[in-house]
Amino acid sequence: MPTFTCPLPLPTRERILLAHGGGGRLTNQLLEEIFLPAFANTALEARHDGALLSVGGARLAMTTDSYVVQPLVFPGGTIGDLAVNGTVNDLAMCGARPMALSAGFILEEGLAMDTLRQVVFSMRDAAMMAHVPIVTGDTKVVDKGKGDGIFINTSGIGVVVAPGPIGPQSVRAGDVVLVSGDLGAHGIAILSVREGLQFEGPMLSDTACLWPAVEALLSAGIEIHCLRDLTRGGLSSALNEIASAAGLHIMVQEALIPVSAVVRGACELLGLDPLYVANEGRFAVFIAEKDADRALTILRAQSVSAGAVQVGMVHERKSDRSSGIVTLRSRIGGHRVLDMMSGEQLPRIC
Amino acid sequence: MPTFTCPLPLPTRERILLAHGGGGRLTNQLLEEIFLPAFANTALEARHDGALLSVGGARLAMTTDSYVVQPLVFPGGTIGDLAVNGTVNDLAMCGARPMALSAGFILEEGLAMDTLRQVVFSMRDAAMMAHVPIVTGDTKVVDKGKGDGIFINTSGIGVVVAPGPIGPQSVRAGDVVLVSGDLGAHGIAILSVREGLQFEGPMLSDTACLWPAVEALLSAGIEIHCLRDLTRGGLSSALNEIASAAGLHIMVQEALIPVSAVVRGACELLGLDPLYVANEGRFAVFIAEKDADRALTILRAQSVSAGAVQVGMVHERKSDRSSGIVTLRSRIGGHRVLDMMSGEQLPRIC
Structure with missing residues (x-):
């Protein structure tokens, strides 16, 4: 009778790259190929x-x-x-x-x-x-x-304390996407020191505690569908993770996304896209469209989210592909896919 | 009217040493001088x-x-x-x-x-x-x-799940000190690789989960006064921390402390004291003397604590000094103070 043995996987010559810690595509690959198979449980799989x-x-x-x-x-x-x-x-x-x-x-x-x-x-x-x-x-x-x-x-x-489930699974077509303030300050503040850049005004990290903003929304009875802080990989990576997990299409409008003139200038100088730059005091929130105005008023009353704005909406996928997608409507009216960051834009930003 | 300003502490030339991470005297100093004053709260102060x-x-x-x-x-x-x-x-x-x-x-x-x-x-x-x-x-x-x-x-x-408080504050004069098995295997296993030592038998780390042993004691209704795993700094540092926090005198008998022949031999070769070597699957438990025999029977029925023995007892301090002390009664009958480890015996042991 033949015996069946489960062969050990062959040794590979793969090695860890800086981008495996960047919060983008390679981080996800590490998660899917090593961590999730090893530690499989429902809490972890919620991701x-x-x-x-x-x-x-x-x-x-x-x-x-x-x-x-x-x-x-x-x-x-x-x-x-x-x-x-x-x-x-x-x-x-x-x-x-x-x-x-x-x-x-x-x-x-x-x-x-x-x-x-x-x-x-x-x-x-x-x-x-x-x-x-x-x-x-x-x-x-x-x-x-x-x-x-x-x-x-x-x-x-x-x-x-949230009454309902908060996560990509609660996001629905028709939801609006709000962000809590201008993007990219943390990443650019770090880079300015590393590269010895000087700016006209002070360029400070946005590091801050976001709980008061979330608590204010919950206390007012706003039904929050999904929350995500915009850290490694910035807004683009966060939206891609959510679109992918929800199997939906998130469309954001470039003209609505708040980026300060200093950050925009620094990004142009350094060849960076502010939508991929890390924030440490900014988050995105997904809610029903009917709640948008009230949620914005509540957020703007909290200092940490005083600059809150709506930047986009959630739509059904048009094709029958089940995977999600994020697109950007540019200032001049064109559309492009906003992909997950594939490499490491700014190593060791947090 | 004079103004009073709170001066910033002067810069020092102090630097972090390996021994600050060793679990002994310098680790305690770091805790007392920097971490505890900064993070003061009752949970942390329980130490x-x-x-x-x-x-x-x-x-x-x-x-x-x-x-x-x-x-x-x-x-x-x-x-x-x-x-x-x-x-x-x-x-x-x-x-x-x-x-x-x-x-x-x-x-x-x-x-x-x-x-x-x-x-x-x-x-x-x-x-x-x-x-x-x-x-x-x-x-x-x-x-x-x-x-x-x-x-x-x-x-x-x-x-x-323990009904009463477990910690040095519950230790009383008259308590017995049990250890769950032979000491020093983890530290010597690590060192054997670093130093390229060969032993006659296999010298394996004792790394293991201790919960089954603790759960068995609790399930049997044994009233546990204090528990401590014998990691960095070994048995001596653990007992010193407890004696010091309880303001009591812990006396252990060298002849009762289990150390395997291989560990004893390796320690002699390397100039180490097994009472200071790190363990990753051994603990000490303090209980009333009346419970000692039953607790030992329960511990010995669990594989992770099969080698449990009584090694000492707790006494009142004889002098009026409020600080605790640990003493060792040697094989030949002499007594010596078993101090907390002051340097770093085995860096990066865990």
Whole structure:
């Protein structure tokens, strides 16, 4: 009788590229080929910013992010407040009130203690602003040349307060797409330091806690279909993930997308598209068209989303292809497909 | 009228040393001088392996750990199963049933995809063994030479099932100290690879999930006063932390502490003290003396704690000094103070 053995996969010569961490196509490939098959479970497969869990009778959201931004201190923030705001925002994007954060530090031997102090104190300030305690932590030190100053992981748990499911599965044709403010400030602030660029005005990161904006929408009874913060890969990658998961067509209008003159100028100079540049205090929200005006009024009353505008709408796919698509109507009236970022535009932006 | 300004602390020339991550005296100093003042809150100040929280009506424990062990693959495990077991064990040490883990990867550009696969699949196996899903994740990539292959952060949440408070504050004079098995295997397994040592028998890491042992004690109604896994800094550092927090005197007997002949031999060769070597599948438990025999029987029925023994007892401090102390009664009858590890014995052991 023949025996059947399950052969181990042959060794490959594939290696990790910077773009595997960029939030675009290669990150998705890594997720689909390695992480999802290994860790298969319903919470992970939802592929949202956080996982929804029922624990001890409570409806919880849980999320994690590691921060590797360079430089550690940049105009408008540090790796520390970024690590607090980014994880708090992932909870907010689940419709969950942030309740507690953990902080895991990987320090490089030789790091100046004063740099650590500055980063830790900016974490403290961001946590106080967000009203979220840092309840547990861990510190590891790696040999000089095996790290890069400071890496921080923050994980968070929150209590889900949104009544309905928030995610791509709730997006419907006819929904409007709002964004909470002008795009690209974080990415350009980081790049300005790296490249030694000077601007006429101050070019600060938009890093901020988004929960007050989400809470205001929920408190007013706005039925939120989907939320997504516009981090790695920017607006384009976020919309592509949602369109793809929902199997719908998202159409945005270039003329409606808010980009400041400074960011637009810097992007032209550097050959970047602001729709792919990372933000750390901006999000997109999908709601029914009937709620659009009221939602915009509510968002504009919160300082973190004072610049909220409608940028597009959701449509059925015209063809019978089930996959989603994002298109951009340009200022001169043409249409083009807005693809997911395939490479790494700005490595280590968060 | 004079004005008072709060001066910024003067810049110092202090720098981070490897020993700041070693789990001993310098780690404690970092905690006391930087992290605790910044993040002050009751959960963090408990300084346990995890934080206890009441969230949405549920009694939860939350914990985080980053793993930077080298090599990534070692006899008996990988950084992946270590990252699962270590964090699950921190929850178990809070008397909490592990419910969900997050996984945050920091990958170095150029990492072989096959190494990542091996590590991720060993995480999967460890998570399945521990019956805990990995529900959310994140991947970042840093430039070649700015990381070290793979760093992993795992954070976890669990539901507290222990009826009473578990921690140094519950330890009483008259309690017995049990350890769950022989000490030092993880540290020596790692070191054997680094130093190219050969042993007669296999020298495998003890990395394992401790929850079944804790659950068995709780299910049997044993009143657990304190639990501590014996990771960085080994048995000595763990006992010192507890003695210090409880303000009591812990006395252990050298002849009762289980150390295998292979570990003892390797420690002698390398000039290490097995009481300071890291374990990844061993813990100490403090209970009333009346429960000792029953607890040992229960522990020995679980494979992960089959080698459980009593190693010492807790006493009042004789002097009027309020700080705790740990002493060792040696084989020949002498007594010496077992201090907290002050340097870094084995860097990057977990």
